[in-house]
Amino acid sequence: MSATRTARERARAELTQEIKEEARRQLAAEGAQRLSLRAVARELGMVSSALYRYFPSRDDLLTALIIDAYQSIAARVEDADAARPPADLRGRWRAMSRAVREWALAHPHEYALVYGSPVPGYSAPQETVGPAGRVPIALLRLARDAWASGTLSPDADGPPLSPLLARQTEQVAAAVAPGLPGPVLARCAIGWTQLFGMISFELFGHLVGSLDPSDEFFAHAVERMADLLGLLPAPPPPAA
């Protein structure tokens, strides 16, 4: 019955996992372009055609790895966020930024897979959209908390948004961070792109010979971006 059926299904689920793990190992060692179904099968002691019982094509395997990568980095970021007191807004921003960088340094090829140049001939299917959004959404949650608590420095606002940009930011806010004003969301997008731009440059070798090692530049930039976001330092604990 269901117990028996799960026997087969459990085997299937396990092998699916093993295939992904071996693929991830090869991804880490060689990069996405070098990832081959045949090599994965070889390493698993299977014949290459057997993989087609699990993934209908190489692209589907890639998609699975992309989704896993997004989930993996998002989990780290969300955990880092959750580990701080919710009211320590600046600390949460720091923690999330650090989590992104640490994940990227620990998984450079997975980072390149999702944040580097697109794989030629591959176009990301709809199923990657949700996982891809988790990190920016986590950042926007922080911004919304900050806005709601009234601690966002108001003079951090720059010039007013153009009508189109105002509409775009309000639509995004309505979808994932209701109540967040467009100009605040625009600041977040700047911080978000700065963060990933800095990490990409570090990982892809553009800081070598200038700001390398990059730990301190990173920490500095995170503080400057916290200022731009308008995040104040942690409030003192409530008076006793």
Added chain:
Amino acid sequence: MSATRTARERARAELTQEIKEEARRQLAAEGAQRLSLRAVARELGMVSSALYRYFPSRDDLLTALIIDAYQSIAARVEDADAARPPADLRGRWRAMSRAVREWALAHPHEYALVYGSPVPGYSAPQETVGPAGRVPIALLRLARDAWASGTLSPDADGPPLSPLLARQTEQVAAAVAPGLPGPVLARCAIGWTQLFGMISFELFGHLVGSLDPSDEFFAHAVERMADLLGLLPAPPPPAA
């Protein structure tokens, strides 16, 4: 004599150019990983082994394309800079930022080649270092002009730099922008990484569905970064 020798050498130089052009065409159409010596030769009506008279290996052809890409974007940025009155510091920053983005949108695969994930198995040789530095150096020249003219907003400085970061930034400044203080260079690095981070996200599809089209977000971010850099609006023309 030299006239005769140049006949052969001129043919050689021309064919070298044609090979690079065809390679660039394929790069633009298919991306770097799809670039193949055989396809280039085919398109040129040559036999594939003939290319080895011009480039000792595929990697050398790639290197040539990488260098060309860096030179191409740098030329655009420098031209954009030179087209503004030197004293219009903020206008120069805007113009250079726009030049980077426009070049990137016009040459997405070349952009990906130099600013995206590294090509697996390829490591950039020394000769790419100079060309790669031209854009950041152009930005630092602007910063130095701004600093020298005394118009850099002083309150744009954030927290003091850590000792290591101070040393790193001063070393870079000493090498390419003598006289520029470390904290100002750190601001530039933030603007630089934000700029390329934003463009990479746009090009690699991370803004689709949120801030896309990105023109206005881009323009807005450029202004915010100009503020962070401390660039004041253009001074009025000198009194008559």
Added chain:
DNA sequence: TGTACATCAGTGAACGCGCGTTCACTGATGTAC
């Protein structure tokens, strides 16, 4: 519980492809005297 059938996982051979690189060669271009 036992039998007859359906589903599924994995095999092994094959198809067809394109790639980078090497090598011995021919014939044209350039050089020295």
Added chain:
DNA sequence: TGTACATCAGTGAACGCGCGTTCACTGATGTAC
């Protein structure tokens, strides 16, 4: 200016490689009655 030789560009065949995917198949696992 003319001849003998050296240099160089381009040819064509071949080597050895690995890839994604298809297909008919065997045998084990699961299902229905």
